[in-house]
Amino acid sequence: MDILDQSIHELHQRLKSKEISSVETARAMLARIESVEPQIGSFITVTPEQALADAEAADRRIAAGQMDVLTGIPLALKDIFLTEGIRTTCGSRILDNFVPPYSATSWEKLKERGVVLLGKLNQDEFAMGSSNESSAYGTVRNPWDTDRIPGGSSGGSAAAVAARQATATLGTDTGGSIRQPASHCGCVGLKPTYGRVSRYGVIAYASSLDQVGPLTRDVTDSAIMLGALAGHDPKDSTSVNTPVPDYSAALTGTIKGLRIGLPREYFIEGLDPDVHKAMDAAIESYRRLGAEFVDISLPHTDYAVATYYLIATAEASSNLARYDGVRFGHRAEGAAGLLDMYTKSRSEGFGAEVKRRIMLGTYALSSGYYDAYYVKAQKVRTLIMQDFICAFEAVDVILTPVAPTPAFKIGEKVADPLQMYLSDIFTIPVNLAGTCAMSIPAGISASGLPIGLQLIGKPFGEETILRAAHAFEQATEWHTRKAVI
Amino acid sequence: MRFQPVIGLEVHVQLKTSTKIFCGCSTSFGSQPNSQTCPVCLGLPGALPVLNKKVVEFAIKAGLSTNCSITPRSVFARKNYFYPDLPKGYQISQFEDPICQHGWLDIDVNGETKRIGITRIHMEEDAGKLVHGDVSGLEEGSGVDLNRACTPLLEVVSEPDLRSSDEAVSYLKQLHQIVTWLGICDGNMEEGSFRCDANVSVMPVGSATLGTRAEIKNVNSFKFVKQAIEYEIQRQIELIEDGGTVVQETRLFDPNSGKTRSMRGKEEAHDYRYFPDPDLVPLVIDEAWVERTRHGLPELPEQRRQRFMTDFALSDYDAGVLTASRELADYFESCVSLDVNAKSVSNWVMGEITRSLNDSGTSIAQCPVTPPLLVGLLKLIDGGTISGKIAKTVFDEMWRSGKDPAVIVEEQGLVQVSDSGAIEAIIDEILTREAGQVEEYRSGKDKLFGFFVGQVMKASKGKANPAVVNELLLGKLKGR
Numbered sequence: 001m002d003i004l005d006q007s008i009h010e011l012h013q014r015l016k017s018k019e020i021s022s023v024e025t026a027r028a029m030l031a032r033i034e035s036v037e038p039q040i041g042s043f044i045t046v047t048p049e050q051a052l053a054d055a056e057a058a059d060r061r062i063a064a065g066q067m068d069v070l071t072g073i074p075l076a077l078k079d080i081f082l083t084e085g086i087r088t089t090c091g092s093r094i095l096d097n098f099v100p101p102y103s104a105t106s107w108e109k110l111k112e113r114g115v116v117l118l119g120k121l122n123q124d125e126f127a128m129g130s131s132n133e134s135s136a137y138g139t140v141r142n143p144w145d146t147d148r149i150p151g152g153s154s155g156g157s158a159a160a161v162a163a164r165q166a167t168a169t170l171g172t173d174t175g176g177s178i179r180q181p182a183s184h185c186g187c188v189g190l191k192p193t194y195g196r197v198s199r200y201g202v203i204a205y206a207s208s209l210d211q212v213g214p215l216t217r218d219v220t221d222s223a224i225m226l227g228a229l230a231g232h233d234p235k236d237s238t239s240v241n242t243p244v245p246d247y248s249a250a251l252t253g254t255i256k257g258l259r260i261g262l263p264r265e266y267f268i269e270g271l272d273p274d275v276h277k278a279m280d281a282a283i284e285s286y287r288r289l290g291a292e293f294v295d296i297s298l299p300h301t302d303y304a305v306a307t308y309y310l311i312a313t314a315e316a317s318s319n320l321a322r323y324d325g326v327r328f329g330h331r332a333e334g335a336a337g338l339l340d341m342y343t344k345s346r347s348e349g350f351g352a353e354v355k356r357r358i359m360l361g362t363y364a365l366s367s368g369y370y371d372a373y374y375v376k377a378q379k380v381r382t383l384i385m386q387d388f389i390c391a392f393e394a395v396d397v398i399l400t401p402v403a404p405t406p407a408f409k410i411g412e413k414v415a416d417p418l419q420m421y422l423s424d425i426f427t428i429p430v431n432l433a434g435t436c437a438m439s440i441p442a443g444i445s446a447s448g449l450p451i452g453l454q455l456i457g458k459p460f461g462e463e464t465i466l467r468a469a470h471a472f473e474q475a476t477e478w479h480t481r482k483a484v485i
Numbered sequence: 486m487r488f489q490p491v492i493g494l495e496v497h498v499q500l501k502t503s504t505k506i507f508c509g510c511s512t513s514f515g516s517q518p519n520s521q522t523c524p525v526c527l528g529l530p531g532a533l534p535v536l537n538k539k540v541v542e543f544a545i546k547a548g549l550s551t552n553c554s555i556t557p558r559s560v561f562a563r564k565n566y567f568y569p570d571l572p573k574g575y576q577i578s579q580f581e582d583p584i585c586q587h588g589w590l591d592i593d594v595n596g597e598t599k600r601i602g603i604t605r606i607h608m609e610e611d612a613g614k615l616v617h618g619d620v621s622g623l624e625e626g627s628g629v630d631l632n633r634a635c636t637p638l639l640e641v642v643s644e645p646d647l648r649s650s651d652e653a654v655s656y657l658k659q660l661h662q663i664v665t666w667l668g669i670c671d672g673n674m675e676e677g678s679f680r681c682d683a684n685v686s687v688m689p690v691g692s693a694t695l696g697t698r699a700e701i702k703n704v705n706s707f708k709f710v711k712q713a714i715e716y717e718i719q720r721q722i723e724l725i726e727d728g729g730t731v732v733q734e735t736r737l738f739d740p741n742s743g744k745t746r747s748m749r750g751k752e753e754a755h756d757y758r759y760f761p762d763p764d765l766v767p768l769v770i771d772e773a774w775v776e777r778t779r780h781g782l783p784e785l786p787e788q789r790r791q792r793f794m795t796d797f798a799l800s801d802y803d804a805g806v807l808t809a810s811r812e813l814a815d816y817f818e819s820c821v822s823l824d825v826n827a828k829s830v831s832n833w834v835m836g837e838i839t840r841s842l843n844d845s846g847t848s849i850a851q852c853p854v855t856p857p858l859l860v861g862l863l864k865l866i867d868g869g870t871i872s873g874k875i876a877k878t879v880f881d882e883m884w885r886s887g888k889d890p891a892v893i894v895e896e897q898g899l900v901q902v903s904d905s906g907a908i909e910a911i912i913d914e915i916l917t918r919e920a921g922q923v924e925e926y927r928s929g930k931d932k933l934f935g936f937f938v939g940q941v942m943k944a945s946k947g948k949a950n951p952a953v954v955n956e957l958l959l960g961k962l963k964g965r
Binding site: 082088090095098100101102104199200201202203204206207208234235236237238314315317318320321322323324326327328338342362365366367370374 | 524527528529530531532533534535536563565567569572573574575629756758759760763764765766
């Protein structure tokens with residue numbers, strides 16, 4: 001048995017039977033992090049002391065018989081989650097020195113369950129990116145091919161799972177930031193319905209789109225993690241107060257009669273042939289499992305990327321105004337007055353992509369342009385939501401590719417932001433609609449890269465997509481494939 | 486050419502909630518800088534606002550009391566600008582769908598009633614404040630104190646219906662009375678709990694087109710509002726008469742010079758880039774909530790004034806004075822409820838009580854002469870135990886010691902003398918002493934009657950019953 005390869009539920013059994021201890025597990029993970037970090041770069045901050053202290057506490061809990069499925073499990077968090085007393089950078093130079101005085105609700109919830117924190121993961125700066133190349137802390141490399149990007153913005157979260165540097169990780173998804181890197185790194189990534197998981201203490205990129213979710217080795221772990229994260233938080237007015245179901249119980253293994261929609265707008269010319277092939281094979285697998293397929297249309301799909309880049313950047317331009325060098329974060333030296341301090345601090349602290357999005361968003365909200373851009377985008381967003389509502393009248397789940405291509409080469413799209421933005425074309429509509437979706441491994445390209453399959457569910461329909469994903473996982477072997485590193 | 490001033494007011498009302506509008510921090514003042522703060526009001530990364538329901542209740546109260554309609558679905562918006570006292574780089578306010586709209590207040594203009602429109606009332610958070618120089622242990626430079634950040638405000642925006650500084654002050658006073666009456670604002674203008682920006686323009690009399698307006702900030706008392714508006718009207722008229730044009734700008738009132746000066750012009754005006762705050766869901770207020778609040782409203786000053794006039798036969802003026810504040814009106818009514826003549830209560834409250842309160846700087850709530858004590862005094866007068874004149878002496882002692890009036894009268898031997906024998910003896914003595922004056926009176930100088938009354942009262946140390954004195958004196962002088 002290799003500790004590094006274990007899923008949460010497998011590791012839980014071994015911790016429970018005292019076959020291994022949490023401290024041993026943590027040590028193994030820390031050693032693994034140390035050995036592969038030079039090749040991958042998924043961590044911004046490793047927290048070995050914290051990890052060992054957490055593991056010791058977990059072992060005491062296990063010894064006392066107060067064990068939970070997550071007790072003693074080594075996890076790592078995207079550096080967008082505030083962790084009290086532990087530096088939180090959000091991948092930005094502007095927060096290089098920021099040690100938060102409080103913790104995110106999602107992290108608090110996991111801590112209560114007795115998890116072990118290995119460290120904080122690399123990401124695109126302020127979660128703005130699809131390749132992890134916009135981080136101020138170096139590009140993360142894809143463990144399947146280190147010349148390639150791991151996806152973004154939760155690139156460190158996906159790479160750490162794929163490189164077996166953590167049993168599971170947390171990411172955030174604003175336009176595909178969990179699903180797209182999960183797809184590129186061959187792990188399971190879940191973006192819950194907007195409002196299902198608290199955003200309190202998660203650094204905001206685009207508040208109406210951001211959502212917290214897990215990246216895991218398999219679907220069972222995804223269900224376990226969602227169960228731990230979901231629920232109403234009185235500190236987040238947008239978190240929804242609906243009961244949290246037993247997600248693990250939803251994994252029945254049978255999907256007979258499940259109606260799966262195939263949106264014609266997602267199976268387009270230009271889709272990578274390997275991705276297309278993987279989708280066809282997945283459809284065949286589902287057919288054998290007893291699913292029924294329905295051709296559907298999501299007619300406003302073409303407008304999703306443009307809509308997203310208006311709404312997300314508008315919200316970001318305002319969300320990022322607080323990084324002004326006054327109370328925390330980077331403050332430029334030698335500024336001549338207030339305006340100069342703002343300008344210098346922000347010019348030095350933010351990277352190019354963040355600046356680009358602040359400017360786009362500021363423009364979209366400006367007097368004289370607001371109606372033409374922001375208001376129009378909100379109207380289109382409503383149409384996109386309605387597309388999904390209509391579609392879900394006829395189907396239970398929608399199946400699509402996660403990304404048009406497998407992971408691309410580092411540097412390939414840096415010079416062409418528009419090409420970069422289009423790599424999220426299949427994931428963005430889900431965020432605009434506010435519903436849930438997940439990415440599961442569904443193939444390997446001719447060049448040996450993982451290919452992900454996206455299952456989109458109704459709002460608060462996580463149980464259904466988890467069941468469908470689990471059935472597929474039971475019938476295929478893609479999730480057992482590992483990056484060789 | 487003659488000019489017509491046009492004025493609209495934007496009033497910021499700080500709400501008297503115990504916690505802030507979007508977090509649980511205390512709104513109390515005078516604490517150490519930045520001690521009343523948390524991740525939310527500090528604008529830390531990841532922090533999110535949660536609306537304080539009390540603020541909504543207060544806003545509904547204010548709206549209903551100013552004849553506004555309550556918006557069933559109102560929206561919070563972000564007002565974006567950079568300043569060190571604004572932690573998030575935006576203020577959470579309301580823009581397109583404020584909580585209250587289309588209200589009005591009736592004000593009194595030279596005895597006539599004039600209706601002033603209220604465009605809107607919206608909720609928003611206050612900013613923090615900057616501390617400059619050698620304050621609060623700061624050696625140099627400027628510091629930011631965020632204790633005030635996120636305290637709840639209402640902004641009440643009037644229509645440009647006001648036509649003079651007096652109308653503006655009258656409107657402002659009435660609004661001030663309502664919010665303090667409702668108990669939603671402490672009304673302290675010096676501390677900025679009730680502050681006002683004035684939009685002022687002038688146009689030729691008879692014109693239908695409004696002139697360009699200037700917005701005057703920082704007017705923190707009724708006196709300054711009057712002063713600032715009058716100065717600004719005059720400045721604009723002189724400017725136009727000299728061939729200039731008024732420019733749209735923000736001007737700052739300087740209370741020391743009584744003048745306004747330009748702060749920023751239109752071209753430097755901020756583009757606030759308002760948009761709905763995605764961190765707060767739209768605020769839905771159902772009819773039941775509005776009705777519940779309506780039923781919980783106290784009787785408002787205007788209603789109470791009308792009732793005082795009908796129930797207690799008070800004059801318009803007296804009823805107005807007695808309803809100037811809710812506490813004063815309550816005081817009056819507590820007295821009246823103790824079965825005593827309303828008119829004499831009114832006279833005493835508006836006279837001795839008000840004077841003593843003003844002289845000592847006491848509020849009616851702290852008045853040492855409580856309603857039962859005052860009524861006790863009035864009953865001594867009505868029952869003829871003491872005269873009105875002696876009552877004033879007794880009142881002064883009550884104010885000092887808080888003692889029961891009957892006890893004071895007893896201790897100091899102030900019981901009125903009504904025994905005609907005793908009074909007759911004093912009168913006889915006076916008439917003998919002042920024989921010359923008696924002669925003059927009898928030869929037709931009627932005015933001297935008061936002199937004799939005065940002498941008798943003085944000789945009795947004020948204790949003689951004036952009615953008895955009058956009757957006996959008249960009889961004696963007329964030679965009966």
